[in-house]
Amino acid sequence: MGNGFYETYRNGEKIEAGYLVEALCDKADCTTKIHRGTDALCGETPGGDEYGCGGYFCDADLYMAPQGQIGYRCFLCMQGHDPLEFSEDAMVATFNAGS
Template sequence: MGYAYYELVRNGEKIEAGYGVEAVCEKTGCTEKIDRGLAYLCGKTPGGDKHGCGGYFCERHLYGDNQCGTCAERAA
């Protein structure tokens, strides 16, 4: 399986993911263009896991161990 495009289920919703999928940062109010590749993933597993929510965020909104602000606070 390649990581340019794939589908996954996150919070009960099917979404398109992969570095070939254009997107916008999921931080409320941010309009930074990103893709849904692993570099912008909150956590370690697409779809979410104990390390992150599985959302996709720009570099300004990913912290520490590639986590969004909410997940980084929860891990602290």
């Protein structure tokens, strides 16, 4: 429980974070409202780490971390991995509108 509100440093600036903190997605051209919980965090550590920038993003701008890593990543932090590329365990469904 204690992740509802806290302060952390990102790029030398103190920011408010936690699942009770409302904000906009950190992607420059996105205006989606989010909460700054760990489910919106890029990387493994609030404030940023070697895996992610520490930004908070909406679901449309956040991707699962590459295999062997934890959490989510923004497009820029995918470190050479194409987030839209199919993974080994991806499920593909094809629908036919009737025949």
